[in-house]
Amino acid sequence: MPAVSSARPRSKAPSPLRSAGALQITSQAEAYATVELALVGHTDTVPYDPNWTEALKLTESDGQLYGRGACDTKAFIAATLTAIENIDLEKLKKPLALVFTADEEIGCLGAKRLADARPFNARYAIVGEPTSLQPMRAGKGYCLAEITVHGREAHSAYPQLGASAIFHASRLINRIEEIAEDLKSDARADFDPPYTTLNVGLIEGGTAKNIVPGECRFTLEWRTIPGQESDYVLNL
Incomplete structure (x- = not known):
């Protein structure tokens, strides 16, 4: 299932999702056609060699962080969640959506389900795929x-x-x-x-x-x- 969060100004009511690192999820009616920017990543990884015993453990070496999927796209997801939690959402002039999909590596299944559901339209999107920090305006088809x-x-x-x-x-x-x-x-x-x-x-x-x-x-x-x-x- 794709996870969709929409960052909106903080309400006074506590959010049960905030303690889990997520933001409040808007209703479909509220989100549809209202999102200015979507930050998109995927939560799955490609398989790893069983001899890599620390594949799922974040390991630091020479100032670099290693782990299966670290750059594709777990670092982007971590950076996004950290950034969102450290900004004043009340200053957002337009809604921001966080879109994290599953099963990207085996056919973009989560993204396809999201596209079929069409919970919202986003005017712009930043996809956190690794590009050596070089902005890319398009990607290859699959x-x-x-x-x-x-x-x-x-x-x-x-x-x-x-x-x-x-x-x-x-x-x-x-x-x-x-x-x-x-x-x-x-x-x-x-x-x-x-x-x-x-x-x-x-x-x-x-x-x-x-x-x-x-x-x-x-x-x-x-x-x-x-x-x-x-x-x-x-x-x-």
């Missing part, structure tokens, strides 16, 4: 496809009676790698890397070592530079 390749099972002693889904998938993945190289020619200097990137991150298939696989599944994700349609890669 697309994900789950691809299933079908073949025909047979005993591995008689492969001519079947059709290997893994062999077929490997040829398709080779083509995807060629497309990834071709996309490097369409670049925008304000991104690093400056072109649309492709990645096959997961692959699985087959049922046994001595059976020609009848099915192979893999995931393809691509991150598009602005100006490219979401299905641009699929049409190549």
Whole structure:
């Protein structure tokens, strides 16, 4: 569930959320179309190596703070909450929203749910993604496809009676790698890397070592530079 807080002038009534580090949450009717600035971050992280035993513990070394997700975007969230708690909200001329979503790393699920709910409109937004403190006015798009390749099972002693889904998938993945190289020619200097990137991150298939696989599944994700349609890669 995405968490949405809207910073408004402090009321005299105590807020039960303030002790938990949050601000009072406005009603949907009050928040809709009233927010001037949204500060946006996400609360989840990518997986970490189990050998990194202190991944979830904030560790200081040489003046730097380390931990899984420290810069993406937990430091931003911590800085935002600290700043909000140390300003006089009565001096705010227009409402400010804090938007912290879940499951960003696996498809922006929290952000999608928030977009569907549309609890408010924000005139401006600052997204706390790590950019080496360089302001960015745009980000790459994100697309994900789950691809299933079908073949025909047979005993591995008689492969001519079947059709290997893994062999077929490997040829398709080779083509995807060629497309990834071709996309490097369409670049925008304000991104690093400056072109649309492709990645096959997961692959699985087959049922046994001595059976020609009848099915192979893999995931393809691509991150598009602005100006490219979401299905641009699929049409190549």
